[in-house]
Amino acid sequence: MAVVAAVDISAGPDVGFLPLVSLGPAFASLAGGWRRTALIGVLALSMCAGLGLYDGLFAQRRGWTALLSVVGVTVAGLVAAVIRQRRESELASVRSIAEAAQRVLLRPVPRNAGRLRLAVSYTSAVAEARIGGDLYEVVATPHGVRTLIGDVQGKGLEAVETAAVVLGAFREAAYDEPDLTAVGNRLERALARHLTDEKFVTAVLAETRGAGTMTLLNYGHPAPLAVAADGDVRFLVPPERALPLGLALHHTSGPQPYTVPFALGDQVLLYTDGVSEARDAEGRFYPLDQRAGLLKETDAQTAVEALRQDLVAHVQAPLHDDAAMLLVRYRSG
Known part of the structure; x- marks a missing residue:
């Protein structure tokens, strides 16, 4: 003017x-x-x-x-x-x-559960929504510390509703069922009553009862990344691939639990495909195993945040899919 x-x-x-x-x-x-x-x-x-x-x-x-x-x-x-x-x-x-819905659906995980130290990161592809189809949970039970990470097919409110069904079923079954496979069966039955049109949920269930091992149950989800105390990095690939949750109508056998080493100083990163399938401007996937050095941070939450920032820097743009990470460490004291 x-x-x-x-x-x-x-x-x-x-x-x-x-x-x-x-x-x-x-x-x-x-x-x-x-x-x-x-x-x-x-x-x-x-x-x-x-x-x-x-x-x-x-x-x-x-x-x-x-x-x-x-x-x-x-x-x-x-x-x-x-x-x-x-x-x-x-x-x-x-x-x-x-x-408020996210706080109810994705409750903050405990920083410590027994001898485990835990940290989580969640980045929604839709910043305005602040909530999506990725899910995670940690439950300390008489049967050990049980963790869950999953990815619901699809987007929007329907995916959020499905995530709520999975988390609700897991929180109950994790306490009730003494066997990890039985927990997975409970999730399957809960989704059978909810899902339609061959929708599905990929997920990994993990259980740690004592020192030395971790039991995993993989429903068509990306294999967790293990970082040993001596620096060895490897993906915890299941012996056989299995269908995701919600596809039991195909009458295929469910996944078989498998045990992996998990000793003092070791850590396992559970994540969704929003991490492993994130691409840069040239179409290159995020090299998660090559970035495992970022998890050397003393504080678990700081380590996960460093990895999240590196992921965003790799993409150099808003993420095309939700990205969730759950880090489980076996601490020495």
């Missing part, structure tokens, strides 16, 4: 810049509330009237046209500001509900 006024005074009324004073309330409606827009509109109207009198434009149609332009843009800006503020309020309410 100041620039328009300066040009109008220096160049004269023949330039025809006076209607551009209405840019003030137009931009005010984009950033401020209706009060600020009204204030800038009144200022623009006063400036337009003063410059019109100074240039003698009200003796002809140009002056009144400029004045009406400012009034029209100010009114439109007020309406736009009110609508924007109302939508921002609705969006804030939706985000608040989403955050």
